[in-house]
Amino acid sequence: MATTTITKTEKLVGKAMRRQEDPRLITGSATYVDDIQMPGMLHACILRSPHGAANIKSVDIAAALAHPGVAAVYVGKDTEKVGPVPCGASLPGLRVPHHYVLAIDRVYFIGHPVAVVVATDKYIARDAVDLIEVEYETLQAVTDPEKAIGPGAPPVHPEWPDNVAFNYHQEGGDVDTAFAQAEVVVKQRITSQRLIPSSMETRGVVADYNTGDKALTIWSSTQIPHLMRTLVAQMLGAPEHKVRVVTPEVGGGFGSKLNVYAEEALMGFVAMKLGQPVKWIESRRENCMCTIHGRGHVDYFEVAAKKDGTILGIKLKLIQDLGAYHQLLTPAIPTLSVLMMPGLYRCQNVRADIVGAFTNAVPTDAYRGAGRPEATHGIERMVDILAAELKMDPAEIRLKNFIHNDEFPYATGTGLSYDSGNYAAPLHKAMDLIDYHNLREEQRQARSQGRLMGIGLSTYGEICAFGPSPATPAGGWESATVKIEPSGMVTVMTGSSPHGQGEETTFAQITADELGVGIDDVIVLHGDTAIVQYGIGTFGSRGTAVGGTAVYFALQELKKKIKKYGAMLLESEEVSFSDGVCVDHKTGKSVTLAEIAGASHRAMKLPPGTQPGMVETYFWEPPNFAFPFGAHAVVTEVNRETGDIEIKRYVAVDDCGNIINPLIVAGQVHGGVVQGLGQALWEQAVYDDNGQLITGEFMDYAIPRASMIPWIETEHTVTPSPVNPLGVKGVGEAGTIGCSPAVVNSVVDALSTLGVRHIDMPMTPEKIWNLMEGARA
């Protein structure tokens, strides 16, 4: 019963194969960073700023150093030459503060690292941190991005008193004419609050330096092992070929591990100094304080339209809360919002202005969706607001404005080329599934009984499969190597190192189909720069669409070689290869893949112009992004007495192109939707005016629990992407992007009879109750 039995000719792509990685996960035998133990390993603990902004007057480490078991203590001046922590994004006129790995004379946010203690035991290291005496002169902090760029705000970085890191403008079409011709203009301030990504495994680093080889190995819980190797080598001034990064099992990332942090370089520095292995594991509190946050938008939207609901133009003024520094992609994230702001609609006239605001907070950066959820939330709220203004049905106004099926590839006003789409299909399917028209009738009855029932839709689009290299900071290609061992067993090495996405399964499915072998005859390796060719990583819903495609192309190259060896062995000019055998159709003779692989390694004879062995590597550069889309429909009811929101139905119809493994796709949608629910209903990173993080642990930061979530009904439409031969589009972020606007639209719909037109997230019971009280007053 365990595995679906598959004969060799049966195709695996499209089947709900159980995951190859799961046997180790369910038995507790997987190795995450914190599971690594080494002889003589030291443990590090970091002293962090308790203030949002302060000058460091003095740091006294004497007592910590004298503590039994402490091997070393380092402060900012010891590590001045390490780093800076890199920012990979560039924008015209971008102000980039020098980001030291340990603060030198000033701290800029709560959690800012100040010193590191290294000891023989993690308890000792933790105790010794408390023995460090730091004298601070506290300064006024600012954590609200709008206040930060307003008059009289304290400067986050004294050299830039206006707290503006950059201004960015993008425009397409003729916005002024569109607004001049408008019969109706709707405006709304919409926020996407700061969120804490909260992967259940925090970050962690183990570093080991071989003093003989002068070689550094870093184990890190990251989404980007190769980029980390390049960047950490730079930060440490170490030669890149003597740095190895190993990514063992990674316990979730959601973008928060698409980064290079101070601690990776810091642990490398410690290991090189002491010549002993050292481990640092982030605590949950540190994860909340010091790992990047997501979102942090204040958006001012304006939409111009005709009375019949035709959207003519969109304006957006976007204030991005950057935090105190730029992490790897911080300033680039809001530019993705701009690209996505027209959503699925035929509107060429768009104008966006971004102000990047420094605040005394941990940097924001990519979190599941990274810029696209904010944009989608905005446009999907605006479309509902416009529908309400025009007394139109929210479904009707969407159908009216969708890009038509015959317009693909569609050039957007923001410079993208949408690859393929059938935007009405998922909306119709979602409406059918939820029984939209009868629901409206039910809602009329509910309202007549005084019940607050709401129906919400969102129709989202997404930029996935990141991406063409010219459009990405570090290269957007992906790599794969496929080897057939002498026995005929297959090893795949992907540069797209996963962290829960199941690529060991999906890539094995693709490989098994192409080579006609069983899935258990394939192993997928990743996440070790000493084993795997250079790769980019897993983020931006690119794993399958870019990484999987690289595997596909490597397999095509390999098949050419297989056929050459097959022809030689069969002494034939014309052979075909399928289902794991090469056949000469004239004679009917055949050789198996294992025989061919063996012959290629023994190399007694070689086909002309062919090398021994059976390995191909492919670096695939995608010609475009891929653009998934879908429709979510949500029924809610608001409790008049308590402000509680009950989600009565949740329907998600996603179109992510062809599906390699429906089990994995469903899991991605479920997980994505629940993170969207978290944002819509509960989650918010809150700083007080002094820069204190109020939501510093799971007691205060409410990520969804099993008891809090509705049943999610998932369905699909399938519109293959023409961008890659697999026809896949990407699905990792879709659920999150589609969710929050559908839920907010539903609750606003429920409360619309009270005159409510917009609600900012999270829609806590307290907020809803206050809204209802306000409406009563």
Added chain:
Amino acid sequence: MRIVQLTVNGVSHEVNVWPMARLMDVLREDIGLTGTKEGCGEGECGACAVLLDGELVNSCLIPVMQANGSKIVTIEGLSGSLQEAFLQTGGAQCGICTPGMIMAAHALLERIPKPMLDDIREGLAGNLCRCTGYQKIFDAVTLAAKSA
């Protein structure tokens, strides 16, 4: 330091540890059973869940001294239809919450052999998962209850 005796998955161990060391750390570092995971260290996530004398506990909150002489079951000590069900339904993604989730599901099924969906929701409410959205985990527990 102090000698503490624990019977873990049927095997007796005597370990020389800080009396206030967290049971989780002793299991992982001194006994070498790293299947028990740390998600928060504050009793909020259930990644560190084990059975202590038959009861589901968060091992990050238990000073090892308090567990002296007790019988402990960790993920490494379980096998059977529940884990098989997680495989079938795709109940794991990144896997970091999975051991604790399986321990909690095991304890739930001991208490309620045929749970309804709401029983499962409540029974797993102490275990956070950021990847799966829980639905395939619900499926796994339902399947395990059926096949038991």
